[in-house]
Amino acid sequence: MPKVEVKKAGFYTTVQDLGRLNAAQYGVPRSGVMDSFSAKKANLLLNNPADAAVLEITMTGPTLLFQSKTQIAVCGAIFDMYLDECLISNAKAFQVEAGSVLRFSGLKQGFRAYLAIQQGFKTEVVLESRSQYQGITSASRLVNGEKLEIEALENSVIASARVNFEDQELFSNTIKTFRGLEFELLPQKLQKKLFTEKFKLTPAGNRMAIPFKELLPNDLKGILTGPVIPGTVQLTPKGNLIALMQDCQVTGGYPRVLQISERGLCKLAQKKPGETVTFQLSQFD
Numbered sequence: 001m002p003k004v005e006v007k008k009a010g011f012y013t014t015v016q017d018l019g020r021l022n023a024a025q026y027g028v029p030r031s032g033v034m035d036s037f038s039a040k041k042a043n044l045l046l047n048n049p050a051d052a053a054v055l056e057i058t059m060t061g062p063t064l065l066f067q068s069k070t071q072i073a074v075c076g077a078i079f080d081m082y083l084d085e086c087l088i089s090n091a092k093a094f095q096v097e098a099g100s101v102l103r104f105s106g107l108k109q110g111f112r113a114y115l116a117i118q119q120g121f122k123t124e125v126v127l128e129s130r131s132q133y134q135g136i137t138s139a140s141r142l143v144n145g146e147k148l149e150i151e152a153l154e155n156s157v158i159a160s161a162r163v164n165f166e167d168q169e170l171f172s173n174t175i176k177t178f179r180g181l182e183f184e185l186l187p188q189k190l191q192k193k194l195f196t197e198k199f200k201l202t203p204a205g206n207r208m209a210i211p212f213k214e215l216l217p218n219d220l221k222g223i224l225t226g227p228v229i230p231g232t233v234q235l236t237p238k239g240n241l242i243a244l245m246q247d248c249q250v251t252g253g254y255p256r257v258l259q260i261s262e263r264g265l266c267k268l269a270q271k272k273p274g275e276t277v278t279f280q281l282s283q284f285d
Contacts, residue, residue, distance in 0.1 A: 001122065002068035003147040010104065012058040013142045015121055018051040020129040020136075024250045030230060031131035032246050034207060034269035035112055036262060038076030038170065042116035045073035045093045052120030053130040055142070057113040059272075061104020062142065068098045070153055071118045076170070077110030077270060110171055110270040119151040133247060173275075175264040176282045180233060182255035185220055194258065195279055199241060203273040207247040210268065215239035225251045231265050233258035243268060 006013075016039070019032020033039040033056055040050045055062070061079050073093045074081060081088050082103045088094050090113075096102070104113075123130045126137050134140035142148075183191065199212040216239045228234070232244045234254035243260060244252075245268075260268065261282060271277060 001149045002152050003149055004067065004117070004121075005065040006062055006142050006144060006146040006148065007065055007101070008063040009142040009144050009146070010057060010062040011060040013062050014056050014132045014140070015053050015123050015142070015148070016056045016131045017053045017120075017129055019131050019246065020127045023127045024227075026127075027250055028127060028136060029133060029208075029247045029249065031129065031133045031136075031207075033114060033131075034246050035076050035114065035170075035266040037266045038112075039114040039116070041091065042073045042075040042114045043120070045075075045091070046071055046116055046118050048116060048118070048120055052116065053123060054117075055115040055121070057104065057115060059107060059111060061107075061113065063104070064102045066096050066098065066100045066102070068150070068152055070096050070150060072096055072102070073116050075114050075116075077113040078108045079113055080105035080108065111272050112269055117150055118153055122149040122151065170267060170270055172267060173271075173277050174280050175268055175277045176261040177233070177258040177264060177279045178261065178282055180256035180258045181226070182220070182223060182235075183257050185255060186218070186235075186257060190216060190218060195281055198276040198278055200276045201271050201273050205245075205273060207245055209245055209248055210243045210271075212241045212243070214241070216241060220255045222253050223255055225253045226256070228252040228256065229259075231260035231262070232256050233260060245269070 016033045019030040020028055039054050042054060043050055043052045071093050075091050078090055083094060084100050132140050199214050202211050202213050204211050218239060228244055230244055230246050230248055234242045234252055235257045236254050
């Protein structure tokens, strides 16, 4: 089976799909892509299944050597990208020849990009997913020199360029949310503050959770340990607001004051530490 060689892994590059949707009962995090809309669009450009494994590229990108002919597409964060020294763009399918090198350079907008390849990356499957997570898969991220298996394709299978589309709304600062299970326990003044203040991402954010700098003093008591999912926003007794992300635990004991929409999670995943967001309350239909 042909491979893609990782010449340089970048800051934090992982293999992800849509995650482990049936493993929470075992205490296993969902994992999966942080920005599902961008990953699905990259796969769509190649006519891949929506859950085909992609590379999630964070802040600085990899350098990749392709051993066989294939096609690729990148969506999400906007990098300067060079395929054999030719500048290529986001949201478009590109044909790659055997021996070609793809190099990511400067990050221009956003924080995470998604590289899809024809028929997806063929890494190990654990609990019905290829998503890398420490302690579940054999590795938690890509390393220099690693080789990733891909499908061999006949020339007749490879198509030409497809539709090119962008999504600037992905980089807006407004994050849609719903009321969390403990939202009504907040005093009205604090409820209002959640939707009128700006919240700054701290450098401590990662695939597990994104904490915010601003404090919301409160006298809420802890709750009995209850279920949490990606997008759950917890409020600690010290006033720390924490948005849980794809690698979060499956239960928690802090009040769940908000639940971020799937689209909102994608937008939050594209924010760098130091950037700010505002929460917007949505209603269920």
